[in-house]
Amino acid sequence: MGKQLSLTTTDQHKLGAYRADPVGKPRGGIVVVQEIFGVNHHIRAVCDRLAALGYVAIAPAVFDRFVRDFESGYTPDEVAHARSYIGNIHFGKMMRDLAAAQADIKDAGPCGVVGFCLGGTAAYLAACKLPGLSAAVGYYGGGVAKFIDETPACPVQLHFGSEDQGIPLSSVEDIKQRRPELEVYIYEGAAHGFNCDERASYNSGAAALAWSRMQEFLTKNMK
Secondary structure (H helix, E strand, O other): OEEEEEEEOOOOOEEEEEEEOOOOOOOEEEEEEOOOOEOOHHHHHHHHHHHHOOEEEEEEOHHHHOOOOOEOOOOHHHHHHHHOOHHHOOHHHHHHHHHHHHHHOHHHOOEEEEEEOHHHHHHHHHHHHOOOEEEEEEEOOOOHHHHOOOOOOOOEEEEEEOOOOOOOHHHHHHHHHHOOOOEEEEEOOOOOOOOOOOOOOOOHHHHHHHHHHHHHHHHHHOO
C-alpha cells in the first residue's frame, strides 16, 4: 500500500519517508512519528492502517539526521542499539523534519500528527510549534511532561500505560493537572509500547481501546 520517498527540509536536509495513500479521496493527512526504532515494520503498518481509514499517512525518518535508513526490531540487543542514538536527538531539527512531511501531504486536507514513544513527545511538541495542525495524538511520550509549559495550538490526545516503567504516573497526573484541556488516558495493566503487536509489552485490549479513541478524536477534529 505504501511507498518510500525523499523529503527536503527548510534547512536543506534530505530524509527518507514512508507514505501510504488511501483508496479514493482522502479525509485528511497524518504525520506518523516513529519510536526510537526507526520507520520500521510497525510504523509502516500504522501508516497502512491509517490509510485504510481514509487518511494519507507519512512517516518521516527522523533518525536520518545522524544515521541513515535506520530501523530496528525489539530484541534486547536491538533495543540497546536503538537507545544508543538517544543522545543525538534534537527536537528543534525534528520539527523541521515533521514540517517537511506535513508539506508533502498538504493537499490531503486537514492535517494531524500521531506519534509513539519518542514520537509521542514529538507529537505534543508539534502541536505547540507547527502551524496548521488540526489534531495531535501521542502514545506513551516520556518527554511530554518536560515540555508541558509549551501550549498546544490544536487539540491533543495522550495515551499512557499504568505499568510503564519509564513514565511515572506522577508525571501523567502532572500533565492532567497542568493541561486540563488535553484528553489524557491511562490504561490499567498496560506497559510501555502497549500498542505494538511486535513487542512483548503488547496489550491487545489497551491497544484496541486507544486506537478507537484516536479514531474518534481524529474524526472529531480533522474537519
